[in-house]
Amino acid sequence: MFAHPLSRRLLSAAPSKHLRSVVTRVAVLNSTPTSLNSPPPQNDQLSSEPVTHFGFQTVKESLKATRVAEVFSSVASSYDTMNDVMSFGIHRLWKDHFVRSLNPGRRPGGRPMSILDVAGGTGDIAFRMLDHSEKANGDRGTTVLCADINADMLREGEKRAIQNGYDSNRISFCLENAETLDSIPDNSIDLYTISFGIRNVTRIPMALRSAHRVLKPGGVFACLEFSKVSPAFLDAIYQQYSFSVIPLMGQLVAGDRDSYQYLVESIKRFPSQSEYARMIRDAGLVNVGKGYEELTFGVASIWKGVKPLE
Amino acid sequence: MSNTIRANLSGPSIRWLLSKPIASSPATSCCSSSIVPRIRLRRRYHSYQHPAPGPPFSRPESAILSASLLHVPSHGFTDAALSFGARDAGYLDISVNMFSRGVFDLVRYHLSTERLRLGDKVDFRKPEPELPEGLRNLSIPAKIRVLCMERLRANAPIIHRWQEILLKLTDVVSMDLLMKALAVMSLAENIPASVSELARLSDEIWFLAGDGCHDTTWYTKRATLSAVYASTELFMTQDNSNDFEATWEFLDRRLNEVEAAGSAVSNVSSYLDFTVHALANVLRSKSLPFF
Numbered sequence: 001m002f003a004h005p006l007s008r009r010l011l012s013a014a015p016s017k018h019l020r021s022v023v024t025r026v027a028v029l030n031s032t033p034t035s036l037n038s039p040p041p042q043n044d045q046l047s048s049e050p051v052t053h054f055g056f057q058t059v060k061e062s063l064k065a066t067r068v069a070e071v072f073s074s075v076a077s078s079y080d081t082m083n084d085v086m087s088f089g090i091h092r093l094w095k096d097h098f099v100r101s102l103n104p105g106r107r108p109g110g111r112p113m114s115i116l117d118v119a120g121g122t123g124d125i126a127f128r129m130l131d132h133s134e135k136a137n138g139d140r141g142t143t144v145l146c147a148d149i150n151a152d153m154l155r156e157g158e159k160r161a162i163q164n165g166y167d168s169n170r171i172s173f174c175l176e177n178a179e180t181l182d183s184i185p186d187n188s189i190d191l192y193t194i195s196f197g198i199r200n201v202t203r204i205p206m207a208l209r210s211a212h213r214v215l216k217p218g219g220v221f222a223c224l225e226f227s228k229v230s231p232a233f234l235d236a237i238y239q240q241y242s243f244s245v246i247p248l249m250g251q252l253v254a255g256d257r258d259s260y261q262y263l264v265e266s267i268k269r270f271p272s273q274s275e276y277a278r279m280i281r282d283a284g285l286v287n288v289g290k291g292y293e294e295l296t297f298g299v300a301s302i303w304k305g306v307k308p309l310e
Numbered sequence: 311m312s313n314t315i316r317a318n319l320s321g322p323s324i325r326w327l328l329s330k331p332i333a334s335s336p337a338t339s340c341c342s343s344s345i346v347p348r349i350r351l352r353r354r355y356h357s358y359q360h361p362a363p364g365p366p367f368s369r370p371e372s373a374i375l376s377a378s379l380l381h382v383p384s385h386g387f388t389d390a391a392l393s394f395g396a397r398d399a400g401y402l403d404i405s406v407n408m409f410s411r412g413v414f415d416l417v418r419y420h421l422s423t424e425r426l427r428l429g430d431k432v433d434f435r436k437p438e439p440e441l442p443e444g445l446r447n448l449s450i451p452a453k454i455r456v457l458c459m460e461r462l463r464a465n466a467p468i469i470h471r472w473q474e475i476l477l478k479l480t481d482v483v484s485m486d487l488l489m490k491a492l493a494v495m496s497l498a499e500n501i502p503a504s505v506s507e508l509a510r511l512s513d514e515i516w517f518l519a520g521d522g523c524h525d526t527t528w529y530t531k532r533a534t535l536s537a538v539y540a541s542t543e544l545f546m547t548q549d550n551s552n553d554f555e556a557t558w559e560f561l562d563r564r565l566n567e568v569e570a571a572g573s574a575v576s577n578v579s580s581y582l583d584f585t586v587h588a589l590a591n592v593l594r595s596k597s598l599p600f601f
Contacts, residue, residue, distance in 0.1 A: 220407045309401065
């Protein structure tokens with residue numbers, strides 16, 4: 001991985017805490033558990049509990065959720081600012097396109113929709129959904145439920161909903177694990193969206209099965225997520241940028257390097273467009289078209305699936 | 311009318327049409343069992359060497375689209391027609407997200423189902439006694455004319471809406487600048503699909519007419535028929551005559567022109583063919599290997 005010498009160089013001026021964490025990561029990546037600061041990864045593999053990845057690190061499955069929670073609790077308040085800085089504001093265009101292409105809202109002679117936005121704590125997508133259904137379809141009845149595993153992100157979203165004067169009957173927030181969605185009844189949702197959230201879920205197939213469970217027959221699953229950049233030279237530039245610039249920006253803007261290092265590593269570990277489309281198909285959903293739509297050379301992609309009637 | 315529109319790709323004859331050339335052709339059955347064909351290209355024309363393409367739409371897609379087509383005469387090729395169709399098929403309003411190209415998928419569905427259905431209505435490959443009374447002992451151009459008319463008649467119920475679609479694809483003069491840009495964009499992205507659908511239709515018509523030629527005229531025949539069909543379809547959208555009589559006259563004039571031009575082309579090509587072979591033989595006689 002060419003990115004590591006570079007990130008280490010950038011880190012040399014950083015506080016020792018950050019330096020340690022990168023040493024750990026490099027050690028795990030090279031499978032040489034010499035660092036005293038971290039438990040050797042072999043221990044994880046020897047124990048009976050299944051392991052998963054947390055960025056480039058290997059952690060026990062039960063630990064991943066806590067680690068992800070730590071990341072998002074620490075970035076909650078500066079989440080949107082950082083997104084703007086990192087993507088030059090393009091993430092707003094992606095989200096706008098995502099919502100516009102789904103076209104939520106009541107159609108003439110139809111019923112209001114019930115939308116579930118998973119991992120939507122800050123309400124980013126939810127507000128757009130409500131705005132679109134009101135402006136484009138003249139619908140004030142469609143409701144959005146924002147589910148997130150992280151209470152800090154939910155609080156951020158609730159704060160914004162009040163600030164921007166959204167009707168509390170139309171938007172609600174609830175603490176929910178995407179893998180189980182316990183409090184949401186079967187066949188109750190018209191549109192399930194998850195935007196930049198699925199890669200943080202420990203067991204993605206389980207989350208997709210839950211999505212299938214809560215969707216009404218004919219309901220739509222839509223996912224916006226970072227993906228693989230396709231022309232190789234653009235990918236090289238993108239990798240350089242994400243592994244060297246983003247963690248640095250995280251440190252400068254949000255004062256939190258580790259969280260942003262995790263974000264770029266988790267993007268790298270996420271499956272390719274077609275692999276993820278296959279996972280969606282395996283969960284019982286019917287892919288739309290070829291299964292995905294690439295945005296900005298595949299930096300992000302939109303996957304859609306429809307729950308079949310039978 | 312509703313019956314013909316409702317019948318979708320699961321119809322037995324359409325499946326037969328898609329699978330027949332590969333499954334039961336005596337010429338390929340011996341090879342297909344022993345040798346795996348190396349070229350697995352999905353064919354875009356009738357061929358005995360390539361596997362038949364699968365149905366162009368999945369089962370839920372055709373359920374919604376076939377129901378939507380029933381709403382086209384009243385609502386046009388619009389999102390509303392798609393929504394109504396989805397509801398009729400037991401789906402939700404949001405389910406129209408299944409169609410990544412929106413209304414254009416509905417247009418494409420109409421084009422491809424009517425193309426596949428053409429073989430059920432008229433098929434000149436059948437033995438003469440099995441053909442209907444008026445269709446026996448026709449020349450190839452007459453068969454082409456019958457098939458073109460049959461396909462154009464399938465547009466009759468939606469012809470006033472079809473005009474909107476064709477205008478969307480061809481005319482951007484009357485719109486303001488932004489709309490113009492949008493129209494051109496949709497034009498650019500939809501043209502490949504529209505053109506390949508037209509090419510498939512003219513291939514289908516030649517195939518059903520029983521034309522088995524596979525020389526260079528294979529291409530010229532299909533290209534000229536595509537032009538004739540497209541212009542006649544455009545003419546038909548403006549035709550107010552009784553039972554589209556003016557359209558059939560227009561079609562006859564175009565086919566006659568093509569026949570005249572076609573004989574000129576074939577004269578030229580046979581002249582060129584003779585010249586090239588003569589030249590090759592002269593070179594060979596001088597011990598210069600030509601090929």
